[in-house]
Structure formats: C-alpha cells, structure tokens
Amino acid sequence: MMVLTLAQREIRSLFYSPLAWAILAVTQFILAYLFLAQLQEFIRLQPQLRVLEQAPGLTDVVIVPMYSSAAFILMMVVPLLTMRLVSEERRSRSLTLLFSAPISMTEIIIGKFLGIVAFLLIITGMMTLMPLSLSVAGSLDYGLLTAVVIGLILMIAAFASVGLYMSTLTIQPTVAAVSTFGILLLLWIIDWAGTKVADENASGALTYLSMLRHFESLTRGVFNSSDIMYYLLFITTFIVLSIRRLDADRLQR
C-alpha cells in the first residue's frame, strides 16, 4: 500500500516537471518518425516480398525494428528520468522526511522504482498504439508483438533499476545520469567485447551479460525463460543494492 502511495507520488511529481513532458513529446516524435520510415520501407518492399514463399510480415519489417530502435533511444532517455529519483531528494533534504516517516527503505526504493516504471509504461503504451493502428488495414503477428513489448518493458525496467541505484550514490543528478548511461552502454555493447576474447568461458560470460543479446531473442519471438530470468535478476540486484545503499546512508548518521 505504502509502495503504491510512493509510486503515485513519484509519477505525479514527474508530471509536474517540464522534463517529463518534453521527454514524452520528443520520444514520441522520434518513434513516430521511425515508425513511418519503416512503414514506407515496407510499402516499397511489398512487390518483392509478395513473391517470396515465407516472406517477413508487417510485424517483422515495421514493428520489430521500431522496438529495437526504441530500446536504444530509451537507453539515453531513462537516465534523464531516473537521475533525480534519490539524488534530488538528498539535495533538497527531503530524504530526511522519508527517513522520519514510518516507511522502510525497501518501500521507498520499490515505490520509486514502480513510479518510474509506470511512467516508462506510458511511453511504451503510446508507442504500441502505432503498431496497433496497423491492425485496421493489415494482419499483425500478435505473438511476436507481445514478445517484443514484454522484452522492451523488461529492458527499460532494467535501465530504470540501474538509474535508481546510481541516483542513490550521488547528490548530483547529472552525475547520476552520466554514470547510468555509461553503465547501460557498457552492458549494451559488452557482447561485442565477448567476441574479441579468446577464452570461451569469458566470452560466454560477457555475451550472457549483454542486455542486447537477451532482448534480441525476444525480438525474434523466442520466449526463453533464461532471458526473462536475466532481466528479473538484473532488476532485483540493482533494487537490493539501492535499498542497501539507502540503509547504509541512514545507519551512518
């Protein structure tokens, strides 16, 4: 209950800031542009696709690339949303208010996490309206669409968990944003480093750590439980780290 109160407060306070509105508008504009570009490409390719026996459909050509691009765009956007979560509270000293209220550190962190995820779900929801609009004129692969939407939600929730943790470490929101982006980028391209390592075990471990790899299988419509577990473990790890950081902060006083 308290977690939901905190999440509601978080999402409301996000909408009081012009940053959230700007992010919503800019992200939607870029995604709409990408969507229309992919749609244009599909229309151009249609005569060639028609002759193929197992031609890729609307979902493969238009929707999956759009969601892949969206994941990359949101990797840059999420740090801007999460940077203030705790660091701003620390800076404005309102964190002491939460410490003095009958709320546990776990509730504070999970509430903030759910608040930011709710905001990211709004972005995902608005984005998903675009492919759904195609169902009026064409047939969609709803299974693939569901997999890619779930993949994106898990991915951005993982982004948010890193952002939340980095925000607990500093008093400067910009430092939190930059460090979050650095970590996310590293985890995005880490499989590329894996291909350069001779040792198979090390290469496998680096590839497993890559966020992109786990998302890619979902964009192919492969619903692998190990990919889901990867994201859930990832999120849990950073949430637990955030709780412990806040607890340490309180106990040091």
Next chain:
Amino acid sequence: MQALKIRNLVKTYKGGVEALRGVDLDVPAGDFFALLGPNGAGKSTTIGIATSLVNKTGGTVEVFGHDIDKELEAAKSCIGLVPQEFNFNQFEPVIEIVMNQAGYYGLDRSTAYQRAEKYLKQLSLWEKRAVMARELSGGMKRRLMIARALVHEPKLLILDEPTAGVDIEIRRSMWEFLRKINQQGTTIILTTHYLEEAENLCRHIAIINNGKTIESTEMKSLLRQLKVETFLFYLQEAVTQVPEIAGYVLRQLDETTLEVDVTSEQKLSSLFSALGEQGIEVKSMKNKSNRLEELFVSMVEGGQQ
C-alpha cells in the same frame, strides 16, 4: 504519560566527536516544551535521534511509551517534525506537498485532502494551494512546513527554529496557532534562538550544553532563579544627575533614561515611591534584556567554566 522520555542518551560520531554525553529529558504529554542550548550543544542531535534521523550510540528514547529500539514505526507515527531548513520539492504545488506527507503516514487521498484543506486554511495557505512551493515567501514556506508536519495529526510536534527569518507579524500569528493546537492536545517541543518566544510559549524548559542536560524544569521556577533583573526606566522629565536611593544601584544612560538593578528580594513599588519622593516620574519601563536570556547566558557560561 510522557510524550518523550529520554534516558542517558549518548551519541558519538565517527572520529570520536561526542555530541551527546548523557542527555535525560522528560516531556509530559500535552506540554509546550522548550529545548534550548547554544549552537553545537546537542539539541539537533537529540531531536534527530528522537525522529530516527540520527542513530544513537547509547541510552533509551520512548515516544508516548514506544521505545524506538523496539517499536520504531509506532514511535515515528506519533511525531510530526518541522525541521529548520526547507526540505520539500520546490517544484510541487503546495497541496501536493501536504497530501504526499499524509500518504507516507498511511492516509488515503480523500482524508489527506480534507486534512490538507483544514491545516492550509488554518495557516492561511489555502489560497496558495495550487501554487508551486518555490513561489511562496519565506514565511509561507515556514507555515507550509508546519501544515505538512500536522497533516497526519501527530501527538508530538517537534519544531526546530520554526520562526527563523520570519517577520514579527507572521511570527505572532504562528505563536497563536501553536498555542491553539497545544490547547487542543498536541504536545509541542520547540527549539529556538528567540528566548522571548520560548518564554512566551513554553511551560517547561530544558537546557542542553556540551551534550548534557544542565537544566530541566518548569519555566516559572526557572525564572524565579533569576537573582537580579536589570530594568530601563524612561522618565517623564530629564534629570541632571543620578538619583541616590538606598539599596539600589542606578545608572544614567541619557537625560531621560535610567538603568537599575533590582534583586529578587527588592520591590519595584518601593523604588517607584522613592523616585516619586525625589520628584522623578517614570513614564514607562522595560527589562533591559529578556529574563530567560539572562538566565540562559549565566547557565551556559557557568557550565563552560
């Protein structure tokens, strides 16, 4: 029932700084209690421990019978804290700040709205409910902090310098408001540097110095400890020399102002009579400094020696 009961409270910060070295405090339920002390004496640390913002090194703290080591959540629920610095999101509307606080204490949105309306109206902030907090004046921000602390209707309200930087008119209206909620049953602990404020409002007082309680008593009995009071007399007509009155030490500050020391055994009425016999009429008078201030300074200086 004690609103706050502190026994042998010790706080040693990392690096060995001893902020508290055995503070004892008893704040009766329903009291208006002043917690005074010079800067760095340990007032904020004591309040910080009682409100769970600072961890104690030793001792016990009970809030309305709830030991903070055993029933922390229950103890926290009893307290409303108004810290010295503004600690709200400046980019949130006033009503949201108050309602969010209510949410932290488990109140649903409709109850939170009713309470926010009640306290914002009482503190003359209802008209500003939709305004962003950063647009409020300093005095309004102070009142917002009080409204926010009261929204869950705590049994114990702790105010840390609530009138710092507030003009005299708003300060007096805040005193009236605090008196009112105290009469309605809320226990109030006040720390302030305005000793006149503490003397006007509080029934009990504790003075902390060097991390220890050096005095904890009723305000009236503390003021009775004052051996000598210094008064300023403003005269009806100018005098050319200092009048001589047996038993009293008078000093002339200017043609129409006299300064006189009066001990607790002496009476002002006999002094007025003696002045009247010499043809000197007193138009008005006042204490040279606040009575509590004189006591406070003597106690703190005594403790340091």
